[in-house]
Amino acid sequence: MIKLQKIEKYFGDHRVLSSVDLALAPGNVTALIGPSGSGKSTLLRCVNLLEIPEVGTLELGDQRLEFSRTEKPSRDAVLAIRRRTGMVFQNFQLFPHRTVIENVMEGLITVQKWDVERARKRAHELLTKVGIAHKSDAWPSTLSGGQQQRVAIARALAPSPDVLLCDEPTSALDPGLAAEVVDVLRQLAKEGMTMLMATHDLRLAASIARDVVFLTDGVVVEAGPARDIFTRPGRPETASFVSTLTQKLPDSWDD
Numbered sequence: 001m002i003k004l005q006k007i008e009k010y011f012g013d014h015r016v017l018s019s020v021d022l023a024l025a026p027g028n029v030t031a032l033i034g035p036s037g038s039g040k041s042t043l044l045r046c047v048n049l050l051e052i053p054e055v056g057t058l059e060l061g062d063q064r065l066e067f068s069r070t071e072k073p074s075r076d077a078v079l080a081i082r083r084r085t086g087m088v089f090q091n092f093q094l095f096p097h098r099t100v101i102e103n104v105m106e107g108l109i110t111v112q113k114w115d116v117e118r119a120r121k122r123a124h125e126l127l128t129k130v131g132i133a134h135k136s137d138a139w140p141s142t143l144s145g146g147q148q149q150r151v152a153i154a155r156a157l158a159p160s161p162d163v164l165l166c167d168e169p170t171s172a173l174d175p176g177l178a179a180e181v182v183d184v185l186r187q188l189a190k191e192g193m194t195m196l197m198a199t200h201d202l203r204l205a206a207s208i209a210r211d212v213v214f215l216t217d218g219v220v221v222e223a224g225p226a227r228d229i230f231t232r233p234g235r236p237e238t239a240s241f242v243s244t245l246t247q248k249l250p251d252s253w254d255d
Helices: 040-047 075-082 100-110 116-129 145-157 175-190 202-208 226-231 236-242
Strands: 002-011 014-024 029-033 055-060 063-067 085-088 163-167 195-198 211-216 219-225
Touching (some): 029 040, 040 195, 085 145, 211 226
Parallel strands (some): 029 211
Antiparallel strands (some): 002 055
């Protein structure tokens, strides 16, 4: 579904990502973990081209883009990639002047050119799916953080993306509200949604992800099945980082 090869990204003279390779199979959930400033959010944003890599190759399904310092992808190529991805942001980024259901409808109407009634039906289905349909006519400012993030997930799912990208989806929430969001993401994973998430929440990564990629200083230090990364990491840097995960590991990992 997604393949990144030799991706490099700079902010000014600072190299944020260094020759990063990543592959994500359809129906798989991969977590990008690492300390703050490791490049995981930047890597996520390179997938839907909110950040354009200076060097490397991106494949999403049957689309392939090559990046170089001398030639940038066309606007049409960028939009084609973005239409196949849904993005869930750390701080929700809902439209404050739109109701809950209007937030979910907005992209369907303005980008996909759906008629209003069709968009409203789709939005209601998704709000029901994430357990927030009873707040359809509420303003975002009246919702808890967990409720806002569930609306943001519904909005990201509205155009039926091939891949759901989640950038620190629980970091702005206290543990109780984060649990609401984790439950929604876990259900999506069970349904076979392809997901790539950047997170510092190792509990989230351990409970949902099949594969884990550990980055530090823009470099992939270690990657592999979540079971291996969390129970028998191969690198000391990884072992030190995941040692903070103290919760019971998923039963599905039991031999």
